[in-house]
Amino acid sequence: MALRVISAATLTRDLGRWRHDDGDEGSTRRSARPAYLALAEGIRLLIHDGRAPLGVALPSERDLATALGVSRTTVTSAYTLLREHGYLISRQGSRSTVALPASVKHDGNKPNRSILAMMSSDELPTIDMTYAAMSAPPEMTDAYASALQGLPLYLGTHGMDPVGVLSVREQVARRYTERGLPTDPDQILITLGAQHGLRLLLNVLTAPAERVLIDHPTYPNAIEAIRDVGARPVPVPLRPEHPEAGWDLDGIRSAARQTAASTAYLVPDFNNPTGLLMDAEARAELAAIARETRMTVIVDESMVDQQLDGENPPPAAAFARASEIVTIGSASKSFWGGLRVGWIRTNQALITKLLGTRSSMDLGTPVMDQLATGYLLEHADAILAHRRDQLRSRRAALLDAMAEELPDWRAVAGAGGMSLWVQLPAPVSTALAATAPNHGVLLAAGPRFGVQGAFERFLRLPFTREEADLRLGVKSIAAAYAALTPHAADPLAPLTCY
8 A cells, every 4th residue: 555645735735824924925034933943833733733634644855845945954854843742753764654742632543422422411511512403494394294194105015115215216316407417216225314325335335444535624423434334534634714625636636546545435515514615627627536546436415405605516426427426415404303314326236236235234214204305305495595594694693703702713604514614723622622511512522523633723613503592602612712721722832942
């Protein structure tokens, strides 16, 4: 297996203005800090933020020096300093690879389970901000009433259809066709939600120890699903600060080639947690990369209906020429988390393989839930328009509350989705999530959305609750943040030079 390497061009781009204390561009004023120390600090921040994933090799000293326009001695000294502090590991005759020092705690295996599992009901805080999901719309009652009326048609059968009710598959296929992706009902497999669909696909498409590319950060339960089948998630960092080019397509291409990954899991439609949206041009290139590298891309469209700004591009699979892109979707984020109905869109050959492995897991999706989903899809335009209006209003309320209570926190609203990906002034996300219940709020720490301890400087804040709850939640978060020890709340301390 070839060692994965960050190119000098990629690292230079992500470092940005790493000598930020040099003054304005073009200034001749000398920095108060040595160049090698500023460079080491910049690389260390990328490691903490997950932009330089653990185990990946940094570019050679000569290549990085050329790309940055500095002397090789500057890069050598920066690498040496990072190595002394445990952020790089070097072996004789090999490149330096990214690491975390032993003093930085991280799980190393799986995202932490929700804190809810560790608390009794009478101890639950007031505001739970660990879930990015809305309550059910008023039409949910009508949906199940309609399903009950349609149920007698199926009572004369055994009721176990692993493919799914035909009328529901027709509605899902029609929605794909309306979005610019012609689809036949035979290309749809109804599942027990998108998570179930992902697990079915991973069982068929991957083998133990195989690599699966993921956007980073991403949905934590997807990371766990990849690990549960014995595969290894390979992170490709997102760039939330550049929403027009949030996905590093060159990074995806190089990671696929360097790791020989045969599968990728991506959320290009309002990535959870960042809300980023991949544009049409990038989707076309993603499909081309999948063909070039012979990689199957699993596109998760669970959030596709949460478009809050701009226009949605066509589905990623619309740019595929064959079966290189497989799509999973769900009614849970669109309508209600308690409605465990999802689907897979792919070719019939893969559906046949999926049915073969499904029989060992379940025998089909409940008919009642499918019929209720059919009603909701039939009335989706009106239902979703109202829910989008609610999300826009709640997102604005959350941003206003943060500007008042936490003005030094940085939040960039994505084009859609259900949450903000917030950058903290210091890498204290886990500590904050640990103390937050004492102040009346539950939080999901940033490292849950990444691998190998990344994203300690980030926090996902959903805007799915009522506006009053969001304002109260932000006040509680501010109180919890203020209660952290002064050492924990300070910005990253400078590296010590010996």
